[in-house]
Amino acid sequence: MTYGIKYYLVRKSCVSYTVVMECVKKPVVFANCGLFGISDDYVEKYQSLDQRFVRNKSSTFFFEATGDSMEPIIHSGDVLIVDRSMTWVHGNIIVGHLDGLFICKRLLKSPDGLILRSENKLHRDILITEDIDFLIWGVVSGLARDLRGF
Amino acid sequence: MIYALVDCNSFFCSCERLFRPELNNRPVGVLSNNDGCFVSRTTELKDLGVKMGEPYFKVKALCEKHGVAVFSSNFALYTNISDRVMTVLAEFAPELEVYSVDEAFLNLTGIKKDLNEYGREIKERVFQYTGIPVSIGIAPTKTLAKLANGIGKKSKKAQGVVVLMEEHLQDIALQRTEIEDVWGIGRQNSTKLRTLGINNAFEFKNYRNDSQIQKIFTKIGRMTQEELRGVPCFELNTVVEKKKEIMCSRSFGSAVTDLRDLRESIANYATSACEKMRKQESACAVIEIFCHSDPFRYSEEQYYAKDKIKFLTPTTDTRKVIKYAWQVMENLYKLGISYKKAGVRLASLTDEANIQYALFEERDDIKSINLMKVMDQINSKEGSGTIRSMGCGVDNKSWKMRQDLKSPRYVSGWNQLPKTK
Numbered sequence: 158m159t160y161g162i163k164y165y166l167v168r169k170s171c172v173s174y175t176v177v178m179e180c181v182k183k184p185v186v187f188a189n190c191g192l193f194g195i196s197d198d199y200v201e202k203y204q205s206l207d208q209r210f211v212r213n214k215s216s217t218f219f220f221e222a223t224g225d226s227m228e229p230i231i232h233s234g235d236v237l238i239v240d241r242s243m244t245w246v247h248g249n250i251i252v253g254h255l256d257g258l259f260i261c262k263r264l265l266k267s268p269d270g271l272i273l274r275s276e277n278k279l280h281r282d283i284l285i286t287e288d289i290d291f292l293i294w295g296v297v298s299g300l301a302r303d304l305r306g307f
Numbered sequence: 308m309i310y311a312l313v314d315c316n317s318f319f320c321s322c323e324r325l326f327r328p329e330l331n332n333r334p335v336g337v338l339s340n341n342d343g344c345f346v347s348r349t350t351e352l353k354d355l356g357v358k359m360g361e362p363y364f365k366v367k368a369l370c371e372k373h374g375v376a377v378f379s380s381n382f383a384l385y386t387n388i389s390d391r392v393m394t395v396l397a398e399f400a401p402e403l404e405v406y407s408v409d410e411a412f413l414n415l416t417g418i419k420k421d422l423n424e425y426g427r428e429i430k431e432r433v434f435q436y437t438g439i440p441v442s443i444g445i446a447p448t449k450t451l452a453k454l455a456n457g458i459g460k461k462s463k464k465a466q467g468v469v470v471l472m473e474e475h476l477q478d479i480a481l482q483r484t485e486i487e488d489v490w491g492i493g494r495q496n497s498t499k500l501r502t503l504g505i506n507n508a509f510e511f512k513n514y515r516n517d518s519q520i521q522k523i524f525t526k527i528g529r530m531t532q533e534e535l536r537g538v539p540c541f542e543l544n545t546v547v548e549k550k551k552e553i554m555c556s557r558s559f560g561s562a563v564t565d566l567r568d569l570r571e572s573i574a575n576y577a578t579s580a581c582e583k584m585r586k587q588e589s590a591c592a593v594i595e596i597f598c599h600s601d602p603f604r605y606s607e608e609q610y611y612a613k614d615k616i617k618f619l620t621p622t623t624d625t626r627k628v629i630k631y632a633w634q635v636m637e638n639l640y641k642l643g644i645s646y647k648k649a650g651v652r653l654a655s656l657t658d659e660a661n662i663q664y665a666l667f668e669e670r671d672d673i674k675s676i677n678l679m680k681v682m683d684q685i686n687s688k689e690g691s692g693t694i695r696s697m698g699c700g701v702d703n704k705s706w707k708m709r710q711d712l713k714s715p716r717y718v719s720g721w722n723q724l725p726k727t728k
Contacts (some may be wrong), residue, residue: 216436
């Protein structure tokens with residue numbers, strides 16, 4: 158409860174009024190006791206996609222996939238969730254950098270060197286030998302796709 | 308005590324390189340607002356002889372010849388990456404002081420591990436998570452940590468981590484550090500110290516005439532000296548202090564002569580200053596406006612003007628600030644001048660919570676306070692300037708900053724994500 162001041166006029170005669178000030182108690186918010194007495198203790202946060210798919214905010218970046226090389230897993234226009242904190246293992250889908258371009262491929266180990274493999278069989282494997290300038294940027298840990306318009 | 312100073316190498320350039328890895332071995336430079344001069348350079352660019360603050364137009368030919376990748380500053384990107392770096396660092400120490408956008412002090416007191424190894428671990432983690440290379444200096448005081456960091460940057464052998472816990476190592480490092488490179492000693496003071504025969508940090512440490520030092524540059528000088536001797540005097544500032552004044556000013560992309568353009572620019576600067584002010588929950592009682600012509604155009608008439616307006620009751624309302632800023636601007640405006648720069652400074656900042664209300668002046672009513680809150684929320688969600696005062700203009704951007712070489716919004720918004728093949 159807080160206190161407010163209420164003003165009103167009291168007519169003294171036909172020409173004079175007196176202003177009366179009165180201190181009144183007034184509730185600020187009319188709070189209901191809740192649905193069937195369920196208290197605030199049970200309120201939990203909404204789920205958020207970050208909570209589930211961005212495990213490490215400071216090391217997670219987003220990329221946009223283009224092209225068809227990773228079909229049918231990844232479509233052109235998909236958002237790739239890339240987590241730099243993960244160490245890649247054989248078979249992970251990664252974002253790498255090759256010949257001045259970012260690429261998204263499956264990364265495999267082989268006796269001759271690393272292999273970049275596309276899901277789409279129309280694209281050939283790329284063998285990374287020592288003399289090729291290649292950099293693993295991060296591991297793709299998730300995928301977001303907009304299905305509106307599909 | 309054990310302090311570490313972690314400093315990002317050529318920070319702005321490293322942020323640009325993160326999304327352009329092909330630039331990793333090429334010279335990269337980032338320009339100041341308006342593409343004026345270099346504010347960040349990689350070692351490759353330093354080796355070409357390009358100095359800090361060097362005007363771009365002077366070395367443009369050199370840059371083109373050597374294939375330097377030059378960028379306009381993309382502060383949204385740099386602050387985002389900086390935040391990531393600081394978050395990673397915070398995991399390594401109980402206390403962290405964010406000293407600037409690319410530097411942080413860590414309190415490592417009580418860490419049981421080998422400090423060299425720990426430093427290396429920090430460096431590797433930051434690089435893995437954020438892609439930013441850092442150098443680390445570890446020492447018993449902040450001043451020595453800063454100095455260790457400086458040594459680490461120069462020395463190839465150290466590979467970015469220098470630990471100066473023992474005195475004999477500190478002394479070697481001090482001997483290699485010029486007096487003006489010591490943290491907290493300005494150029495003026497170092498000239499004075501040099502006349503006393505103090506040329507490097509080691510000589511300063513062993514200079515025994517305390518009162519002389521006190522006379523030259525007060526208590527801070529004495530404290531710096533003690534810090535070099537390994538006695539901690541400066542503690543970590545972990546509480547972020549509120550700014551006492553907020554300034555927003557820019558040079559124009561091209562000369563401005565029209566009052567309408569000036570007013571529009573002032574409205575924009577006032578808007579962004581007010582946003583910052585509300586973010587730190589302050590209100591301002593003084594608005595200062597300034598504008599001036601281009602001092603480098605000797606042939607033209609020079610003009611420099613500033614004036615301020617005071618409120619009895621501090622305000623947080625952008626509309627009110629713009630309204631009064633315009634009044635000041637109109638008084639300052641002189642016909643026939645080519646203006647190069649204008650700005651807004653909000654001063655006499657007080658806490659929003661304990662504003663003293665004046666009797667006869669209108670104050671921000673609850674409606675205006677709520678309006679500002681809603682505007683800030685929308686703008687932070689949908690991008691700054693989504694909702695703004697009409698005074699900020701629509702599309703006439705003759706006064707706007709020149710940022711021809713700006714990189715995309717890789718980490719903010721959704722329409723400029725980096726693309727993979």
